[in-house]
Amino acid sequence: MKRIIFLLAFSTIYTLVAFGQINTFDLLRKVKNKEPLPNQKVNLDYEKIIQANKNFAQLKQFFQTTRKEQTSSSKPKTLMLPKNIISPEADLQFSDNIQIQYDEKYGTPCFIQANGNQPLIKAKYYNFTLSKTIFHFIGRFGDEFQLKEPKNELVEKEIIKTSDGGTAIRYQQVYNGIPIWGKELIANFNRFGDLEVITAKIVPTFEPSVPVNYTVSKNAAINIAVEDIRKRTLIQEIPEQLKRLVTNTEKAELWYYLENPNQKPTLIWVVEYRPNLLERYRYFIDANTGEILESYQANPSDGPAIGYGLDLFNQNRQLNVFVFNGKYLLINASKPMYNQNVQSPNGVIVIYTNNNMDLTQNSQPTIVSSNTQNFSDPVAVTLHYFLDKVYDYYYNTFSRNSIDGNKKNIVGIVHVTDQGSSMANAFWTGDFMVFGDGGNYFYPLARGLDVIAHEFTHGVVQFTVDLEYKFQSGALNEGFADWGGSMVDREDWLIGEDVVNPAYFPSGTMRDMSDPHNKAYPGDPNWLPAHMNEYQDLPLEKDNGGVHINVGIINKATYLIGSAIGKDKLEKIYYRVLDKRYLTKQANFVDFRLACERAAKELFGDNSAELQAVKNAFDAVGIGNSGGSAPNPDLPPVSGKHYILAVDANQFYLWRLEET
Template identity: 35%
Template sequence: MNKKFVIPMLLSATLIGGSFTAGSAYAIQADDSGNQIVKQLGVQKSLKYDKNHSVFAKKLGVNKKKDTNAINYVEQNKQKLNMKDPGKNLKIKRIEIDKFGMTHVRLQQSKNGLPVEGVEVIVHYDKDGTVQTVNGQYNNDIADASIDTNATISVDKALEQAKKAVSAPEVLDYDPTHDLVVYPFNGKNYFTYKVNLNFLGEQPGNWDVFIDAKTGEVVDMYNELMHANDYQPMKGMGTGVLGQKRELHISKKNDPKSGNGTMFYLKDINHEHLGGITTYDFKNEFDSRTNPLPGVLFTKKNNSWNDDYDRAAVDAHYNSEKVYHYYLDQHGRNSLDGNGMEIKSTVHYGSNYNNAFWDGRQMTYGDGDGQFMISLSAGLDVAAHEMTHGVTTHTAGLKYRNQSGALNEAFSDIFGALVNEDSWEIGEDIMAQESKESGRTALRSMSNPSKFPVNASYKPYGNGSGVYPKHMDEYYNLPLNLDNGGVHVNSSIINHAAYLTGEQIGKYKLGQIYYRALTVYLTPDSNFRDARQALIQSAIDIYGENSDEYKATKDGLDKVGITE
């Protein structure tokens, strides 16, 4: 095995190991070279536990008047919920009604009218208007504290500091965004600008940077790289990376001004109430200044998508539609945001790039180096993994670090295995021949996590086995500069719990339970115990108390050590 092959092999052992660096989080594969940035900023490598406390209570009392004012209900039950002054500190974030007729009111904690980052409580009503469950997190320390929320530094200064902190390029692919938030971090409460910076390059980023609005210092940062009407719909045929023949929904257009006649595009406008499924070409570049994201719409002069260069695009386009239909047909979800947003994919990203990622807006796929990986768009489970990050972005919003980040990764893996029903392996279709011959037949295994090693630098933080964990006894207490605190490593514990449940009740029912937990009960700071409560409650909602599905869900979590 040559040196060039060994390096990505180690990286893959993190199972998409995101890092505290300008690497790609929400990726299928990434590095852990974050030490330089951590040292430069003086950011601690590990976190003190913040003072958010988990809230979970069932049937606190029947609301005789069926008062659907969720804030009033929480205020009336604040002592039972151990919440200080929720009536004046909570704001409605959104209200959703599900297919069972239940109403879910998601409440955002605030301070002086500003959101407290990541701290949410959800009140769940049955179809008769009676509260059944309250769950989420709340920060009593902030509720009691006196926090000055008058900014001293300007927005421009905050943006300048954020760009400098992550070494952002001068030209960004999207305009930066910023919000004033109260940020509980590392045992303290900060008043900050939350700045989001999104850019490409050899180390693409979707960074959230928290700048102290009083001093201008960097408090924290982490990488979440978690229609024209004249197009005519039609069908086409193409060949995928592994040689499969694919039927594609595409479009054509005749633009007399161009002189090119009729052109054909990987642009699916066949689905009602969907903004389209589109696939773009990044032409093996890293620099978006010459080829702005998402790239150039994949275009041909004929409706034959069988050239070698077409194959990555054919699979990305085909797999995107498969994942779209999974969420629509099995969960009634119209695209990643639930409201028909356009599904964009970009292929041929960079050179020898062993990675795929969701940047908060779209999916992007590298071609692999041919030794460790082939084109990553070949994997249906890879597409489902990345697109599920999009679903998570628009629902639970799980923070991409420590246990909430591990949940984020786990749900992407789980739905990757549910969409690609063939196995409980992730990434088996994107491994190069040389990699398979060495024994690396997939990126990770949900049925047998210990089948594959973790990155060698992670080994001292686990139980010494050096393999992916399948039980809490094997948990890796990684610092933040390694895999964002273990998001790609410790996710395998949840993965294995899902596998154990799925083997008892089947993949369809497993998907129903895990989808409900993700979209209805989880909040940005949810940890593994919160996930246990969310999953068990979801099984009860759908299949009933003491049902076989409830027992199987509980059994899977018990067997991996995620207990009460």
Template identity: 35%
Template sequence: MKNRLLSAALTTCLAATIAFSTTDGSAIAKEEPDVRYHPVYKTATFIEDNWSPSNNQIAPGNLIWSYLNARKNFLQFTDQAQNHFRLKSTKIDQLGMTHYRLQEIHHGIPVYGSEQTVHATKNGVVTSYMGQVIPHIKLPSFQKSSHISFQKAISIVKNNTKNATQYLYQPKAQLVVLPYRQTYVYAYVIKTAYLSPQPTIWQYFIDAKNGKILDKLNILQELTGNGKGVKGDEKKFEISKEGNLYYLNDKIRKISTYDAQNQHENSPIISGKLVSSKTTTFSDPSSVDAHAYAERTYDFYKKTFNRDSYDAKSSPIKSYIHVGEKWNNAAWDGEKMLYGDGDGKTFISLAGALDVIAHELTHAVTQFTANLQYRDEPGALNESMSDIMGVMIDDNDWLIGEDVYTPNKPGDALRSMSNPKKYNQPDHYDDRYTGYQDNGGVHINSGINNKAAYLIAAGGKQSSVTVDGIGRVKTRAIYYRALTEYLTATSQFIDMRDAAIQSAKDLYGANSKEVKAVKQAYDAVGVVK
């Protein structure tokens, strides 16, 4: 093999040796490697190799270090590899190959942008190296006393983005060695992400010596898409672009929308194709609504409760449209959201209702908080919590599913919070369903707690009890706190009453009108001690 160069201008390059051994004889090369060099640093950027240790008993964990020490001439260091590199990860793939990912370090500090990968067969033969190494960095060791703190660096970034609101996470700083204007400096790399005034992810580089902003990059490759929803209304939403196509992939919120292509709703594994378009205009109404409404639900939870995704850990939110053939349902399956197209009579596409999408995502929130069992009274509370948050997000009425249910029957809905009896739900505990259908009545008895929530928010009179309403904002705060802090997997209706009372006391005081409203509401629906 012969050496290859990145640039034709590089005409002076050390030829690779035909045979190679370390000074201690620990490794040998089977043949001359094919090496490509960096045009500036003159270190190897690619080595096509066939290297194995001479000692077959070498421990797997030492293979990477033996290899780098054997190839140190190509990487321009003279002492031990462990002084110049940090092993970031080791992965064995389905072929049995081992892939090493490394980070160049200088005095123990990562060198920004200088990463390497090394690849070996299952028999321990290294087949290739790829990456960048910056040699001979002249920078003394980092001294905290002569540099600003990471807290100070973060405050500089926050001051530079003082108009930002709805931060997705608190900025964190990483100290690096930064190549800067033909020299090297210690710098803090800080990433900050926020939703308002517009979704943005900034990456700042702050000089660790004097706090100067050396550079900043908007690293969010995000675009605004548009399209018409199921009801024909125009919507805008965040998308991304890869190659020549645009995708329903909101990278800042980690929300993506897939076409399940009518896979059966009971399939063990429902997969799909990420919805794409040749332009920023998307033509599938179900995908438009699923994506836009998932973003609105995410924003509600983030802005209202500072909850980042359903698990509060920034997990991706995946929606699958066109599930089943004319499937009259929507579901959270424990990992993702599924939306049927409806049969056109009972339902149109269930992705077309904000309260339905908020309902399903709240099931996910419940899974990662109270984890209410999906049967009997805990199951009814599970359903009720989703309905409650559904009407808090889609807050123009007290109905559930009215935008997609029975399209040929104006004013119809799936459920009513203000009048559960209108849709065959009880609004009083004495009238609860006690049979075995519907997992013990989870979609039936949810009306009892729904009516209590309505009375707390809007006020009213039932069962000779008058409730003075406190509004939606305080009501949603009480129920969110009850769900995330008090309720447990087997909570009953009486536990719901106690959890709501305790949450109201925490938020507004033991003798507050809010506590009084909660007690009155549960008295009115017959959930009493």
């Protein structure tokens, strides 16, 4: 009797089958790597075997060339893994149709999902922890991830309950225990614990090894940053009243830095420093040379400066306020997040005024108050009224309880000046929002419901996918903020139409998501690109790499999706991307397309008009593949007769058997 060690079945879609305890996948890998097979004393003549059958040659080619093609590709492709890769341990069920998309920069997987409505691994009936499930998956596809010791190189950083009852686990990539900047993997599980989606931005394990020693101390690194910041802006202490609102004034941590796969990884200090209330700088300092590799202002900020004030809408608004010691305060304690504590209210919306001063160490920001029920400050009243609406939008639409989803106080500060003049600017500072009173070009920024929702949404992004505020991830951050603006201020696709002085904005708005060119011409600051062929490749020094410029392309895609399927469906897709953490910190435009497609597919189905609308929209702005359909598998399905191939362990023959 010939002992058959493995069988391959080819049918119309080619199929690998494992029998008994034999791990087919490992066997194929061994064939691919020309390693001895189990129970083999003599090496097989692999070439002979492979040549013996055309189909087998195709299989070999599949394994040998796939990754090479993927990494050299200019855009992510799909790797269709063979059907029916059944876990030999029979403990976790793998999907039989897994798609891996690759990051064009690093050649590592950036988005993994299964076709159809299956999870990647069905863990439903087994008592595996989520963490065991993900590492089981990574172990099986170890070659694709290019990590030597995944369990040591991916460190659990955050566990997030998503609003559909699922779980997202964020893993930080580390090397020698030191995290690598911006490189992370997010595993997404449904409420049964089945692994559904993996999003990642990871780099292959460093080779050769990179030293962990450094010569620049932590304090020296902070000093290098502070000296440089001194040249850029004013360093002022945070006023006492606001200190409790600010998370950190300075922070320095060791990281590896690898933003260009052609360069060597560098050990760096990432220094975050708040020189004043408005700004937060991030510095990347070489921990051995002290060189500043990169630096930028890390807080989202919008529009130019200099000011002038107007009456807002002349509408009599009913407000939710707070009475304390006989005074009425602009504290909104009517929301489900309120902690019901009169002495120390939390879970509230609060409006401060900075009394027409710069936010400096001498600031005395106070909660807007009145001795009667009537408030006479129209700017504060408008902001208070609108923030109530923005909170309600997120709560009623997505059950999101405040900016962080966890009852964080919502704080807005009005009447903030810039070097003594009215400020034509609004900020999200990482902890609270600041609104200037405008100037020649702008009315008070609090006049724009979309502007307020924009700043609020920057906060929502920070507490979900935390997109890094530079280049494409920064433009996506802006894109989400404008999306938020157009969802809350729902009648149009314009951003800032209620805050611009039309004398300076001929189109009547700051940005038009339906027409990013905004009736202007290239070179005019009102003009934004609307398609990837107009993409502005800018250095970090210019608007953090064009975050307020290339947002035009994202805005156009948002508009196209929204006009095709309506805002009600659009908001479900975009929020799902945030809520499920389908984007990593350094996600780019292509990642965004993949994430939106995934969310649309989950919400509306594989063949839905909604998914098609998403694809069409990204195609129309030049993001992703041009065909508007799913990427082609690398290996076309094998058609024809059904054969069974058998390798004999003793005779080393390859048998081709007609199907019986």
